[in-house]
Amino acid sequence: MKKLPLALAAALCAASTAALASPDAAELQALRAAERQQHNLYRAYFPDVATGRKAAVSFHAQLVESAWKQGHLVFELLPHEVAELQRFGFLVVHAPDVVARRNRLLDRFDAAAAAAAKGPTAQTIPGFPCYETVEETFAAAEGMAAARPQLAQWLDIGDSWTKTQGAGGYDLKVLRLTNAAVAGDKPKLFVNAAIHAREYTTAPLALAFARWLFDNHGVDADATWILDHHEVHLLLQTNPDGRKRAEAGLSWRKNTNSDYCAGNSIGADLNRNFSFSWNSTGGSGSSGNPCDLTYRGPAPASEPETQAVETYIRSLFADRRGPGKNDAAPSDTQGLHIDLHSYSELVLWPWGDTAQPAPNGPALQTLGRRFAWFNGYTPLQSVGLYPTDGTTDGPSYGELGVPAYTFEMGTSFFQSCSAYTSTILPRNLPALIYAAKVVRAPYLLPGGPDVLDVAVSGPVVAGATAALTAQVTDTRFNQSNGSEATQAIVAADAYVGTPPWADGAVAVPLTAADGSFNSATEAVTGSLPTAGLTPGRHLVWVVGRDASGAAGPASAGWLQVGDVPTGITLDLQTAPGPRRRTTVALTWAGANGSRVDIHRNGALLRATANDGAYSQAVGSGQWTYQVCERGSSTACSPERTVSTPNAAR
Numbered sequence: 215m216k217k218l219p220l221a222l223a224a225a226l227c228a229a230s231t232a233a234l235a236s237p238d239a240a241e242l243q244a245l246r247a248a249e250r251q252q253h254n255l256y257r258a259y260f261p262d263v264a265t266g267r268k269a270a271v272s273f274h275a276q277l278v279e280s281a282w283k284q285g286h287l288v289f290e291l292l293p294h295e296v297a298e299l300q301r302f303g304f305l306v307v308h309a310p311d312v313v314a315r316r317n318r319l320l321d322r323f324d325a326a327a328a329a330a331a332k333g334p335t336a337q338t339i340p341g342f343p344c345y346e347t348v349e350e351t352f353a354a355a356e357g358m359a360a361a362r363p364q365l366a367q368w369l370d371i372g373d374s375w376t377k378t379q380g381a382g383g384y385d386l387k388v389l390r391l392t393n394a395a396v397a398g399d400k401p402k403l404f405v406n407a408a409i410h411a412r413e414y415t416t417a418p419l420a421l422a423f424a425r426w427l428f429d430n431h432g433v434d435a436d437a438t439w440i441l442d443h444h445e446v447h448l449l450l451q452t453n454p455d456g457r458k459r460a461e462a463g464l465s466w467r468k469n470t471n472s473d474y475c476a477g478n479s480i481g482a483d484l485n486r487n488f489s490f491s492w493n494s495t496g497g498s499g500s501s502g503n504p505c506d507l508t509y510r511g512p513a514p515a516s517e518p519e520t521q522a523v524e525t526y527i528r529s530l531f532a533d534r535r536g537p538g539k540n541d542a543a544p545s546d547t548q549g550l551h552i553d554l555h556s557y558s559e560l561v562l563w564p565w566g567d568t569a570q571p572a573p574n575g576p577a578l579q580t581l582g583r584r585f586a587w588f589n590g591y592t593p594l595q596s597v598g599l600y601p602t603d604g605t606t607d608g609p610s611y612g613e614l615g616v617p618a619y620t621f622e623m624g625t626s627f628f629q630s631c632s633a634y635t636s637t638i639l640p641r642n643l644p645a646l647i648y649a650a651k652v653v654r655a656p657y658l659l660p661g662g663p664d665v666l667d668v669a670v671s672g673p674v675v676a677g678a679t680a681a682l683t684a685q686v687t688d689t690r691f692n693q694s695n696g697s698e699a700t701q702a703i704v705a706a707d708a709y710v711g712t713p714p715w716a717d718g719a720v721a722v723p724l725t726a727a728d729g730s731f732n733s734a735t736e737a738v739t740g741s742l743p744t745a746g747l748t749p750g751r752h753l754v755w756v757v758g759r760d761a762s763g764a765a766g767p768a769s770a771g772w773l774q775v776g777d778v779p780t781g782i783t784l785d786l787q788t789a790p791g792p793r794r795r796t797t798v799a800l801t802w803a804g805a806n807g808s809r810v811d812i813h814r815n816g817a818l819l820r821a822t823a824n825d826g827a828y829s830q831a832v833g834s835g836q837w838t839y840q841v842c843e844r845g846s847s848t849a850c851s852p853e854r855t856v857s858t859p860n861a862a863r
């Protein structure tokens with residue numbers, strides 16, 4: 215694209231994608247009508263949970279719902295697939311109630327489309343307001359790049375199939391996050407989402423991760439060092455053509471290449487189209503029938519989306535793995551690839567095309583069990599009842615030796631917003647943050663302990679010492695599928711100002727708060743020297759080591775040196791409030807970041823938008839307020855106090 219002023223470019227981009235790419239409303243309605251005619255939904259009762267789980271992997275494309283506690287899965291199946299499940303001991307029965315429920319959902323999308331045709335309405339997914347559309351996703355990423363170009367770039371890496379046909383469609387775009395002010399060759403985390411269009415939660419989670427990093431850089435210590443010293447590359451919409459169909463209520467998985475099949479069965483399964491091990495399993499790991507959900511395409515990387523992803527992955531990572539299936543990548547390999555899918559509540563790693571473990575299998579399993587600790591899913595090598603071939607981990611792990619994972623999040627494709635907001639987002643966001651912390655040595659760091667709750671006293675005058683406390687623990691593995699050995703913590707060190715891996719880093723040894731390092735979880739304390747430090751805020755990294763000799767990923771906190779006023783001001787006003795209470799109105803200025811913490815009487819009251827104003831009604835008493843930058847105990851306003859009367863009127 216030619217260089218245009220950013221705002222103009224964004225406006226043109228939004229206008230052109232909206233006008234050209236929206237699939238025709240009548241066509242979408244016809245496709246919904248066709249989907250209503252599909253009655254092949256079945257409940258399959260598994261003989262045991264382990265077999266059920268393998269079926270969920272092998273029949274991922276056909277899986278419609280999971281009901282593990284009720285002992286069954288719901289699949290959309292062809293007759294030969296019914297027979298295959300029966301052969302593995304499944305009891306397979308028709309599920310007309312699921313068909314009826316699916317049709318009610320399609321009715322809702324028809325009604326929303328009819329309402330939209332009558333007048334301008336907001337472009338959201340009917341009934342799923344928590345999930346950004348393709349256009350909303352692009353606008354959010356574009357907004358970050360425009361607001362802080364030194365932190366965020368919005369890169370065009372290729373075209374969707376429809377765009378290559380000159381019929382609208384989309385660019386494939388990567389949001390690249392890193393602090394350009396810090397130079398160096400930085401380890402890279404690559405996350406792609408929504409390669410399977412109907413998997414609603416995936417693109418919103420990737421965008422939420424982007425927002426967490428972007429909003430918290432300079433505020434949260436971990437977000438700051440992650441973006442200072444790493445690159446995070448997010449392909450937020452890997453299959454935007456297909457996604458538009460899923461946004462219209464269709465259970466759409468593939469891309470929209472109309473050279474294959476017809477009606478609502480067109481397209482290739484992009485996650486069977488990758489070059490590495492394409493069509494390598496004799497037909498069991500992908501389909502050669504263009505109408506099937508797992509159609510692999512006519513040739514390796516035949517689809518433009520696949521080509522863009524492969525080219526981009528090869529541009530990010532060095533080749534650290536030999537050509538043989540059993541050639542291990544060296545343990546100091548950098549980089550990490552996560553492909554976000556739904557659903558099945560699984561964390562998967564290579565190989566998927568053979569039951570034999572990958573040459574880096576033990577290290578892949580260790581990191582998989584770390585991820586699964588956060589999201590509570592089952593950690594598993596990605597081979598089920600059958601192998602799969604041509605998947606996204608081919609270019610990253612298969613070709614280059616970079617560890618690659620698939621998260622199968624949640625329990626349905628059209629996951630409810632309540633489940634996304636209450637469970638899927640809060641459990642998977644920390645897993646992605648952990649990924650960003652280990653990307654410097656993903657085969658080594660997960661073997662070492664985690665550091666939590668880094669807190670540093672202060673502000674301190676330069677030359678004085680600052681007290682540090684933290685927790686170090688080696689216990690955070692998901693042990694639900696086999697068990698990972700944990701060891702006692704044997705040491706922990708702090709590093710002030712210079713990260714532990716950099717030249718000139720100085721380790722400040724910490725001590726066990728209970729007097730000896732002898733258990734898998736230890737509270738640690740130490741005194742940080744501050745002589746020679748400039749006034750202002752400094753990052754402090756803490757790293758733990760366990761009895762296996764492995765050091766884990768760092769966590770960081772802020773050390774505030776000098777009696778430097780933060781420049782955050784706070785004013786309080788009171789007015790009579792509802793029900794004989796008093797309304798206290800806070801106004802502040804000078805805080806960085808998109809959110810602030812409001813403290814009342816020494817305790818965190820709430821985090822709120824950093825829009826300069828917050829009010830609440832209180833009873834009688836004395837109320838001391840303080841506004842701090844999100845997560846900070848040092849970038850705070852002065853404390854302000856009001857006394858409110860006993861307003862018995």
Ligand SMILES: [Zn+2]
Pocket residue numbers: 410413555556557
């Ligand atoms: Zn998927």
